Amino acid sequence: MRSLVALAVAIAFGLTPAGAAEAKPNVVVIFIDDLGYADIGPFGATKQKTPNLDRMAAEGMKLTSFYAAPVCSVSRAQLMTGCYGVRVSVPGVYSPGGPQGLNPKEITIAERLKELGYATQCVGKWHLGDQPAFLPTKQGFDHYLGIPYSNDMQRKSKVVGERVVPLVRDDAVAELLTDEKQSGIVERYTAEAVGFIRANRDRPFFLYLPHSAVHTPIHPGEKFRGKSANGRFGDWVEEMDWSVGQVLDTLRELKLAEKTLVVFTSDNGPWLVKGADGGSAKPLRGGKGSTWEGGVRVPTIAWWPGKIAPKTVSDVVAGTIDLLPTCVTVAGSMVPADPIIDGRDLSPVLFGTGTQSPREAHYYFNGYNLQAVRQGPWKLAIAPQTDAADKTTVEASKTNPRLYNLDTDIGETTNVADRHPEIVEKLKSLAMKMNDEIGGNAPKARRPAGVVTNPTPLYPIDETPAPKVAVKPAALDKLKPGDTIPSAAAPQVGGTAFTLACQFETELRDTVIVAHGGAAAGYALHLKDGRVAFAVRTGAKDAVTDVQSGPIKGLVKVTATFGKDGTMTLSVGDQAAVTGKAPALIPRQPQEDFCLGHDNGQPVANYAKGKKPFEGKITDLKVTTP
Incomplete structure (x- = not known):
């Protein structure tokens, strides 16, 4: 079966069977942190300029119904495993020095491609556990450079005497980054990514580039500070766009563009409670932390000159869980039936040979709770979707379920459940089946998280409580x-x-x-x-x-x-x-x-x-x- 799939892929790409193994495409996934649906030019941004992403969209495909998860660790687990986060027991955000992480027994996209002969590197934010057993080098990556969790998860270092985050190379701390040093992180990640591409130009490679940008605290580099019309947030978006341009220009220079699939996307919606530092999801409702569309529908572009038609747009429902099977398929192989994954191959949509979602439905989990399900244009919310991260005024709903037609009501303003009872019942049935399988408190098919005993921080931290400072009451x-x-x-x-x-x-x-x-x-x-x-x-x-x-x-x-x-x-x-x-x-x-x-x-x-x-x-x- 594996050989038949490889032959089919080779024929689809116009290759002879003998050349199929030599022609494995490169794969680059650029994953931005907390980038909202409307934060880049192709999806409506006007204050900050994103010329490289504008060109990428003009040369490739915009995916306008592409889903991540409400928070970062879950989205990263989904991308790595092809599973909803709850299936692999990653329901929320991991803290530094914690005992849990993505189970090393899970088979990641890097491991799938590595066994097909790919060079693999992760450059950027990992956030699937910072203990040695959970780092990228234990999950299929040959090398790693990056901050292993969010850039705001700073701890006071005993050595530096300031609040810092660690920069890890492979499996050891290479440097402790103060706020000042964080301002160069995009440039450092970009140089590392470009160096990896150059070093592996003659073999297939998988580059996973999960930026720390544009998560708060906002730290644009010196060359970009004060340059946008949208404050420091816009400055960092523009630096991130520059980084994308560096990657794409390197592929063009090395004549690898027509041999490389590049996917640009985000891990969740904008962090709205951060105000001007939090981005925008317009016209979607809600933001990071919620299962409103603005919390989980993310701006996504797929680029592969000669394979993906330019200036194309797809509203097919897809998401981060589909990247693993898609990349394995274009590499000429297939994902085994066991262990079960939730994602499906998206390549027919990318290459214009299919117009339907590869999955029956998409499920919106928040923690272990299934809160909504989407099929086609219909989204059924089966639990309250209010959330601290949703800065829009949300009145607590007393009536469940709530049905939205996202084709005509992308902002989720009007509940039409009473007009379409048959659709409500159909989606409720799908939700109950999925919840019984992996959601709630007694799932049938949830796999365990990774756990270590006696976890320790990556660097010696000063746990002395900060002295309390008396604050004069305001008049x-x-x-x-x-x-x-x-x-x-x-x-x-x-x-x-x-x-x-x-x-x-x-x-x-x-x-x-x-x-x-x-x-x-x-x-x-x-x-x-x-x-x-x-x-x-x-x-x-x-x-x-x-x-x-x-x-x-x-x-x-x-x-x-x-x-x-x-x-x-x-x-x-x-x-x-x-x-x-x-x-x-x-x-x-x-x-x-x-x-x-x-x-x-x-x-x-x-x-x-x-x-x-x-x-x-x-x-x-x-x-x-x-």
Whole structure:
């Protein structure tokens, strides 16, 4: 069977069987960190310029329904194994020095290609476990250079005395990178990648280039700093585009372009809570950490001059899990039936001989929870999709499931489940079957994670707690609408009772008066349809309790009290007080800013749609605790 597949691939590429083995194509996968759907020119970016990616798309194919996972370690496991992250027990993000990683028994794309005679190298962010047993050199790569996890996972080094991340060569720390040194990381990765291509020009090679960019903290190189029209985020996108150009230009120079499949994609959507440093997923809804389209649908381009037709676009549903079987197929082989993988060969779509998704459906997991399923244009959400990383205003849905037609409603704004009950039932059946197989708490076919005993950090770290610095409380009565203060200088409300009082006057009926918190903890005073609402959030998702006054008019005096037993009391002017009860105190001090007249982070309360920033005056603001 393997020989028949190799013969079929050879014929498809116009090769003789004798030349098929000698003509194995090179494979390059460029994997960007936290790049949103609209962050590059071919997918709608205008502020930052990406001429190399623009050219790559003009010479190749844009994949507009290409899926990763909500967070980075899961996406990397999917790319490496061809499996949904949950199948290989990679549900979330690995921390430095942790005991778990991708199981070395899993067979990676690098191992599949290495056994076919490929030279293999990983250059960049690995993030599938940093213990020696989990590093790329133990997972099919001949060599490795990179930061083995996210560039914000810094620890204070005993040697350097600063917070650093390690730069690992093969399986040993070569250097400790301070923030200053991180600014050269794209250039170093690019030089290493180009050097690998040059060194292996006469044999088939697999280059996996998972950049640390554009994950925060943002560190564009000196040549790119201040050059874009989109701040430092745009600067780093433009440097990343330069890096892509260096790789493609090297392939052209060495006359390898027509022998090389290059795939450019991202590990998840933009990190929206980072504001200007977080990118954009427009017109998609949501971002990193969520299973809204903006969290998992990523900008993707496939390039292979002479094989992939130029200026083509495919909306076929595909994803990172399909890269392993696709690359093995174009290398003239096939993936064995065991162990099971979830991905399928995408080469017919790339080469224009097929127009259908190679998979029956695509499944959206968040952790071990199956939250949605897509087939064709239809996406069925079977669990709440609100998430701390989704900065859009999301009202907690009380009705499940929710059906979206992504062909006509790419922004997931309208639930059409009641109009298409037969589609709902069909997709629910698919979801139940997949959840029974690998999701939830009792799956039938989930494989174990890799685990080591006595894990240690890659470099000696200083675990001495940083001294606590006293922060002078801000004077709330000096604030004006639109101001913010950091949470450390705001009233300390975590785990305690408090009273919020103020006077205000506004013509608006829907607006924020005070907000302090986000998706996990906090409180807010706001107007909703001309009534005062006092809300407290005591946990994630739906853990919001609010009480509302009657209609108001003119200058209003408000006192909102949150008692130690969770009792909420709202007194507004001469109206009778209204009460409610939250299940608990706010569990911790909110991490977000204290905001007057707006909410600059993840909404702490279920605000009305279309709310505007406060217009009017707010006086006599006080927040007191016992």
